Amino acid sequence: MLAFIIRRVFQSVIVLLAVGLVAFSMFRFVGDPIENLLGQERTVQDVERLRETLGLNDPFPVQYARFLGRAVQGDFGISYRQSRPVAQIIAERAPATLELAFVSGFLALTVGIGLGVFTAIRRDGWAANVIMSASLIGVSLPTFLIGILLIYVFGVQLRWLPTFGRGEVVQLGWWSTGFLTQSGLKSLILPAITLGLFQMTLIMRLVRSEMLEVLRQDYIRFARARGLAAKSVNFRHALKNTMVPVITVTGLQLGAIIAFAIITETVFQWPGVGLLFINAVQFVDIPVMAAYLMLISVMFVMINLLVDILYVWVDPRLRIDGRHA
């Protein structure tokens, strides 16, 4: 178990080093940092001095190592556009994205699993059929279109919910939360649905097909033959056995939620890191883009690690120790 985790951590570090290399290469090869930092009026001496202070004359591996060393300490350089430390800008923006991702992820998971179980158990009922057909929309419509539709219906036509921004936020230390005000909570609803709908339908369809598969297994038949209550058969016996594949996909999808927040944040002008990234792309603000890339990959890697650990927790057959056969 420990060896397994160590191996996974080792693999994760390699992945992160590779991503770091990509991020670092952006500095070197996408645009010229000197161009970005110095204006039109500059002397050759200026350029040379700046190259020296920035360490651009050092060999490539040295520069890369220095870049990584700083990144590990949370130093991602200075934003070209805002002339402030990138770490500070991201820290300001992160709560918005994380709160949005948390709410969408939570919705996707609970509603997705709930509907998945329901549509599997009531396989031939009309309600299950309606839900399954509706879920096709969730899978096939692009996120921005769902967002625009929701804005049109609930914002423009019905005027029930705000369609842009976070509403009022409350500052808790460095963390700004929208959970504590009414306008904050209202503002979360549409973006959260937009962001989570695809994942929700995906999880629902996956849970459904896994449930249908598990419900055919002999141990479910045997559980029924022992007269166990439907609740126990469906949840204790069946649902638990669908969890290994569901955890994999859910884990990846939670990562995707954070990554795809870019689109939702753009549609709803949500002041998170996704919107920050889009603006950074427009202005070729390389330090911000690089930092975003690395943070997202750290997130993915951590989720993957968590997924692996959850497997072992759910399925006793994967626990290598504790075997006494």
Added chain:
Amino acid sequence: MTVPVPVLSLRDLTVDIPTRHGTLRPVDQVSWDIARGEILGVVGESGAGKSMTGNAVIGLLDPPAHISGGQVLLEGERIDDLPLAKMRRIRGKRIGMVFQDPLTSLNPLLTVGDQLTETILRHLDVDREEAAQRAIRGLDEVGIPSARNRMGAYPHEFSGGMRQRVVIALALCAEPTLLIADEPTTALDVSVQAQIIALLKRLCRERGMAAMLITHDMGVIAETADRVAVMYAGRLAEIGPVAQIVGQPRHPYTDGLMASTPAASAGQARLRQIPGAMPRLNALPDGCAFSPRCPRAQDRCRHDPRPRVGEADARAACWFPIEPEEDAA
């Protein structure tokens, strides 16, 4: 004197499977009784409808298969028309069922202790403590060594034979009066098959439990069953005391089956194989389903359905059954 009520009575039990190409009838008017403490062996080739019959009794037919006629009586009370909630109270509590493959019958994610106590709590009015005690006793009874310590073990930590013992403990933990065992040893190593059969036999004797033992192993039947039912293409070909079925079969199919089985035909020079194969359900011949393969078949067999000779507890569905004196000749 009152006649004791059989534990299980099938009265013309019929199962249908509607399909796009017409209705299949995997179980066709099957009738038999099993008395308290009696073991009825059910034999027949693969596809004869043995499992369907067992599943119909416990109400676990996979839709679209359903009981389309006849009755199932458990201790004299009709159970084939019970609502699902009531049937759930009978499964496990009054009818225990053991399936073929112990490797897949147990939930891999729950400990055997959990699966046992859950079943006991469902059916018996006891607290957790008492349920755990009963679970340990149950494991002990089926011969799991150091049962108390194995309560927390997961199914994959047991060997195949031990798992089938756990399955039997699970099927019997609420003390049912009827056990249905569907090929309980087919998936096991030959070396442990005899142990499992001996265990089943002992438990039936000790508890006075009636059992319906489905198998295609004539050796198991000869050793275990009190009576034997022979099924062919969904129909009951012959039923009778084990000695008679093995020694003096009356139905030509039973005769052919015995002659092709090493255990039953011990002493005979060589095994005979019945020519041909069992007809598919969508291509059953008119009259007796065995007639195309039958050496004794005559015109009547191909037209006149449902022959029947003999008494209720020893009968054959044949127009021209083998007579005992014939056999001797």
